[in-house]
């Protein structure tokens with residue numbers, strides 16, 4: 001597919017992150033012009049159109065428009081990680097609309113309804129603007145990422161150094177989704193001729209508990225990986241020991257508790273329907289990422305039970 005004439009470019013905020021980097025790659029490989037935005041220019045230097053953008057530094061907000069030398073075709077939004085990110089994100093949406101952007105695709109989460117906290121407010125805002133015919137929009141609500149196990153220090157360290165996986169979800173099931181599939185859905189929503197103007201729950205193909213994940217990792221790595229089911233408080237303490245701010249580790253405790261009571265126990269065919277490709281299984285990801293979990297130098301065990 002050659003989309004080199006498909007200008008103007010698409011802006012991917014969070015373009016160096018788990019989903020954003022895959023989305024930039026997905027769009028680039030199909031020759032869509034793309035601008036990857038994040039605070040750290042050094043991480044985007046590998047991409048021709050990496051620019052500095054910081055949600056919390058207004059002086060950087062014009063950078064993508066300068067790089068595009070005009071309006072943008074669409075904007076993919078990964079939230080600012082601060083807890084009350086909604087006001088700043090809505091302000092940027094208005095800023096981009098003033099500069100001619102019509103289509104916005106927001107990455108939210110399966111746990112956040114329209115009108116819910118933080119990104120949920122941005123979801124409601126886009127929907128409201130859409131109902132007034134002022135924007136084209138989509139909100140992606142992915143479940144938990146398969147890539148968490150290979151990209152988040154919390155999981156990498158315990159799998160690598162302790163052959164353990166910690167959660168507070170008991171034996172509850174989750175339809176783990178591949179970030180590759182989220183990126184493919186995002187690309188569809190950003191480039192489809194007809195505007196989506198809806199939200200999508202983006203769920204993976206199989207319902208797996210943390211113990212099921214541990215069993216798959218056991219097979220792939222050839223050593224026993226054990227799921228340790230913690231209390232909510234002990235899980236929060238573990239996240240805290242990794243430097244997670246209080247608001248965030250409390251939110252993680254709440255999310256894991258809701259999973260424990262079945263909030264993620266469902267799947268759907270959104271990925272297949274939207275992209276035409278079957279969603280990826282966790283074992284496939286685990287096989288491709290297994291070098292990450294090879295034991296290295298033994299590091300000090302973080303004792304959260306002290």
Ligand SMILES: NC(=O)c1ccc[n+]([C@@H]2O[C@H](COP(=O)([O-])OP(=O)(O)OC[C@H]3O[C@@H](n4cnc5c(N)ncnc54)[C@H](OP(=O)(O)O)[C@@H]3O)[C@@H](O)[C@H]2O)c1
Pocket residue numbers: 013014015016017018019020037038039040041043053054055056078079080081107108109110119142143144145148
């Ligand atoms: N992980 C999951 O299982 C899961 C599940 C459902 C939904 N989600 C949602 O997905 C989102 C995170 O997506 P992700 O995991 O793909 O991203 P990520 O890997 O956490 O990366 C975050 C991206 O945002 C950039 N960034 C951070 N602070 C920024 C700032 N102040 N201004 C501009 N850019 C900034 C980062 O680059 P720099 O640091 O260089 O700026 C990076 O490119 C969150 O909203 C989360 O709630 C996650």
